[in-house]
Amino acid sequence: MKYVDEFRDGTLARKLADAIARDADPGRNYAFMEFCGGHTHAISRYGVTDLLPANVRMIHGPGCPVCVLPIGRIDMAIRLALSRPDVTICTYGDCLRVPASDGLSLLKAKARGADIRMVYSAADALALAQKLPEREVVFFAIGFETTTPPTALVLRQAQALGLANFSVLCNHVLTPSAILTILESPEVRELGTVPLDGFIGPAHVSTIIGSRPYAFFAEEYRKPVVIAGFEPLDVMQAIRMLIRQVNEGRAEVENEFTRAVSEEGNLKAQGLVSEVFELRRSFEWRGLREVPYSALRIRAPFAAWDAEAKFGLEFVSVPDNRACECGAILRGVKTPIDCKLFGTVCTPENPMGSCMVSSEGACAAHYNYGRFRDIPVVAGTAS
Numbered sequence: 001m002k003y004v005d006e007f008r009d010g011t012l013a014r015k016l017a018d019a020i021a022r023d024a025d026p027g028r029n030y031a032f033m034e035f036c037g038g039h040t041h042a043i044s045r046y047g048v049t050d051l052l053p054a055n056v057r058m059i060h061g062p063g064c065p066v067c068v069l070p071i072g073r074i075d076m077a078i079r080l081a082l083s084r085p086d087v088t089i090c091t092y093g094d095c096l097r098v099p100a101s102d103g104l105s106l107l108k109a110k111a112r113g114a115d116i117r118m119v120y121s122a123a124d125a126l127a128l129a130q131k132l133p134e135r136e137v138v139f140f141a142i143g144f145e146t147t148t149p150p151t152a153l154v155l156r157q158a159q160a161l162g163l164a165n166f167s168v169l170c171n172h173v174l175t176p177s178a179i180l181t182i183l184e185s186p187e188v189r190e191l192g193t194v195p196l197d198g199f200i201g202p203a204h205v206s207t208i209i210g211s212r213p214y215a216f217f218a219e220e221y222r223k224p225v226v227i228a229g230f231e232p233l234d235v236m237q238a239i240r241m242l243i244r245q246v247n248e249g250r251a252e253v254e255n256e257f258t259r260a261v262s263e264e265g266n267l268k269a270q271g272l273v274s275e276v277f278e279l280r281r282s283f284e285w286r287g288l289r290e291v292p293y294s295a296l297r298i299r300a301p302f303a304a305w306d307a308e309a310k311f312g313l314e315f316v317s318v319p320d321n322r323a324c325e326c327g328a329i330l331r332g333v334k335t336p337i338d339c340k341l342f343g344t345v346c347t348p349e350n351p352m353g354s355c356m357v358s359s360e361g362a363c364a365a366h367y368n369y370g371r372f373r374d375i376p377v378v379a380g381t382a383s
Helices: 010-023 037-045 071-083 093-097 106-111 122-131 148-161 175-184 186-191 204-209 212-220 232-248 267-276 300-305 326-331 362-368
Strands: 030-036 056-063 087-091 115-118 136-143 166-172 198-201 225-227 253-255 277-279 282-285 289-292 296-298
Touching: 010 232, 030 037, 030 175, 030 232, 037 056, 037 232, 037 362, 056 175, 056 232, 056 326, 071 087, 071 106, 071 136, 071 166, 087 122, 093 106, 093 115, 106 115, 122 136, 122 148, 122 166, 136 148, 148 166, 148 267, 148 300, 166 296, 166 300, 175 204, 175 212, 175 289, 198 212, 198 232, 204 267, 212 225, 212 253, 225 232, 267 277, 296 300, 326 362
Parallel strands: 030 056, 030 198, 087 115, 087 136, 136 166, 198 225, 225 253
Antiparallel strands: 277 296, 282 289
């Protein structure tokens, strides 16, 4: 398949690994954060870490929208669904199994009689509202900049249709704010436990926002950023580009994913999002706590389709499970194998934290692809 098979070539991967080994200075250590969960899964699935020199370390970041969603936001949807028999909650499959308060999840709330349904897109939720005019259909929207334009589009369509029984519970968050919080966190600034030499920038997010927003991190914090695609050779090439920047004392934004990402991004999508959404002053992230101006809310002209306003929903902060290390993993402070629950009490079939639930979660990647079992995975083959 064009632009897929050639980026999974095992022979090319080994040649690239040799080039990385030559470029990496044996006298220093390198620590790079792959922000996006898609990169984390590519690294685990294709055994990229097995091909890297011992002094090149990859750190998992918070780029999994399901993982960073705080318990209190899921509780809002569960309370609404259980208290209003006329309400149907629609959301993506990963969200259904994220542990919430009182041993519940959206899936367990469904088992108690709540009308909660999985959809593949925001458009599916809108279509359901049209099909069931007697019910209040609420789309539980999550995601980074990639999934925000489709949510904006259905809100605009609902307004145009005058569809009074449709609304959105908005949980869309922003990538640059999360990166800024990581760089400003005590672990980085004071404790020095997360030395970061650079970032692998997300692929899908960058198709929307472009490469320009990352320039601040390169200029202000002297941290190089390389935007990369999700295939194993994309990731390896990005690592090599980061190593070269570090060796040369450069801190720039480079774009490895030129086949899909431009400097300005998708201006039409950006315009649609700006029309429908505005910044929240603050939003709680799992693992990062309150992050200023890191999420979006629905603008006043679309307030009739804002579920928080429509149903008087209030967010209540809820502490995470003390035994679960998901928050520290999202900050890059710990790895999945540092968690005592990992692979024992906490598995994909019985997740104790969101990092084990999502298809983009670091714990799910380590568990599903055997990274914690020390089983080598040959680059160019799927395990």
